[in-house]
Amino acid sequence: MNLENTKLIFDKVHFSYKKGQPVIENMSFTIEPGQFVAIVGANGCGKSTIAKLMDGLLLPKEGHVTLKSLDTSRPTDLDMIHEQIGFVFQNPEDQFITTTVMDEVIFGLENIRVPREEIRSRLDHALEAVQMKDYMRSMPHQLSGGQKQRVAIAAIVAMRPQIIIFDEATSMLDPQGREQVLSIMNELHRQGMTIIHITHHMEEVLSVDRILLIHKGRLEFDGDPLTFFETVNVTDYQLEPPFAVRLNKMLQKSTPLTTDWKEMIRLQWSIN
Ligand SMILES: Nc1ncnc2c1ncn2[C@@H]1O[C@H](COP(=O)(O)OP(=O)(O)OP(=O)(O)O)[C@@H](O)[C@H]1O
Ligand SMILES: [Mg+2]
Known part of the structure; x- marks a missing residue:
């Protein structure tokens, strides 16, 4: 895929779950390929909804969400969009589908029909990237929360998406698990992936390229961390400086x- 064109664009997006109760209002922004973007804001401001709109799990009521020439409103584009965008969720417990670490990574690859001879190399590479190769044959209940989250990331990395969205993926981890997941995020960013990190933890957004602050379904701030902390009083948004x-x-x-x-x-x- 040509990285030049893999911009993720929200163009005047409106969304509501129930008629007359807007959750996302007139939201426009462009995420450039390779950016590390944090999405922050109070509980219920619309962050997870934005994440789901990004990969077409939810569709805008008005406006468009596009990735390259793909549009989430076109049903025929959705498979290609899902291939380009990976998701890591909050609860590592919820993410295992299979019974071993190895199968967890292979499952997604078989689903997108990666040739058998390529599966092995993708499996090795993905487990190495999250330092879980020694646990290849382990079962989920034998792993710590942080290790489970790293396997979830490996399963995504193996699919070779351009963008990974982490929706509060660090929030249930202990400090060590959190540190490891953050360092993997940084490494993937260094390799050229677009990283979207939804978080309540302000320590985690100090080194990102860009912060989007969401307030009641609107984009309240869009800029770099220094400007963010200089101009925004984060406690107004239930966040701790x-x-x-x-x-x-x-x-x-x-x-x-x-x-x-x-x-x-x-x-x-x-x-x-
Ligand atoms: N499936 C749903 N049906 C109806 N309303 C929903 C649904 N999911 C979310 N909402 C509402 O939409 C709004 C935005 O929710 P969303 O989950 O996007 O917020 P969030 O910023 O991710 O919150 P949190 O920080 O708690 O994860 C909230 O008012 C929420 O109650
Ligand atoms: Mg959420």
Whole structure:
């Protein structure tokens, strides 16, 4: 697939589950190939709905969602859209379909009819990418939450999508599991994938390329993390500022805000 063209475009999208109760209103944005985008906002603001609109699980009532020349409103385009967009959900328990780690990755590949001789190499590569190769024959109940989530990611990576959407995929994990999943996300981004990370954890959005803040179904902010934390009071959106931002407030703004709190302390040191 030509990466130049794999922009994901929301063009004046409206959506409601029930007539007269809009959930997404007049939403427009373009996600460039290879971007690492965080989608943030309060509970119920519409983040998961946006994710489902992205890959055609839900369809706009007005407007269009397009990927390259594919449009989610055209039923014949949906298979190709699903091949390009992978999903990792919140609860690792819900994601296993088969009985072993290996089968979990192979299942999706057989579904899209990957040739037998290619399945083995894709399986090895995907499990290596999430450091789960040693667990190839393990069963789901033998794995920790973080390991299950890594297998879910491997199953997606093996399908070679251009975009992976993580919908609160770190929220049920312990700090170590979360750290590992975040580092896999960063590595996939480094390799050129588009990563869309829906999260409530503001520490996790400091290093992304771009933040979309959703408020009551509308796009309230679209920009880089530094501008986001400088201009938006995240507590207004039921979000907790990251440590670097809280520290910056305590330093009374005498040092410029950076996403690295250690750097901020060094700057403060050199000013005084
Ligand atoms: N299947 C559904 N039927 C009816 N209403 C729904 C459905 N799914 C979500 N909603 C409503 O649509 C709105 C947006 O929900 P959505 O799940 O997109 O929010 P969210 O930002 O992902 O929330 P959270 O942070 O809790 O995951 C909410 O008011 C929710 O109650
Ligand atoms: Mg949600």
